[in-house]
Amino acid sequence: MTSHNFQPESSAPLSCAEFQEHLPDLFAAGSEGLTDDPTMLEHLKTCENCSALVRDLQYIADQARQLLEPTHEPSDDVWKKIQEGLTGDIHVASNPGKV
């Protein structure tokens, strides 16, 4: 993964709005350190608000992975309807195998 380097027009410190404008691309770039751009890093180091924001957004993205494990189960009617739908195509088993 490579970090995105942004080249601001001047070396003036970034405002929060400018910093946050780059966040969608920085997160999409997927680098572990988010960025190695000195201006961005400086803002991240000195702005408590933006560093908390970045930490929270990374945390939310990390936590989202636990949602991949399925928690919901379709009702038995779904399998019955599938069987009905497949009538003519194939004779399917009356009950899906337990796993």
Place this chain on the structure above:
Amino acid sequence: METQGLQMTEQKAGPGLYKRNPPIAGEAEAIERAKAGDAEAFSKLYALHKRRVYTLCLRMLGNVTEAEDMTQEAFLHLFRKIGSFRGESAFSTWLHRLTVNLVLMHLRKKGLQLVSLEETINPSEEDAPKRDFGSRDMQLSGSVDRVALERAVASLPPGYRMVFVLHDVEGFEHNEIAAMLDCSTGNSKSQLHKARLKLRELLRQPESTAQAGLKEAAL
């Protein structure tokens, strides 16, 4: 349901999806048997994948009845097309792509014909996350459990929820999402960022306010 426009070409999954979809014991054999028309093998595949497919439908649609209908459609389609699965990607990846495409087609048919999905999935200004340039509230790290996150995701505006589920939960890349939603990669990145900002906003609310906010968002 009409599925003529459904893309059933098998695309190789990104490394993230392989990690997220490891092979399941007995699956490969069931696939081969199902291709040959073995009824028991079909039921085994349904049993193996019904929860993942249904959960995906439910998260994308936010509605039990529609999620069950789409689960049914996905498996009917799977059973009819399984012969075209060549094993170049994980079976669950292939099945998820098929399901996502069916759900998106369903949503378009429901009333998104006149405007592009890109425009339609953008929520109103009220639903958009607020910019955060000064608040010093509590931080989330370590404080969010699965149930709270699940509820917050369910209360996201549909466009945000769609991109968040596809990217952060299911592991699709932005270019894949852009192709599926018929929008630009930049739009996918922007929607995802706004979804995470909105989730942060919802998850940082105190319990009582959050309950009210989630109820309101669900209406």
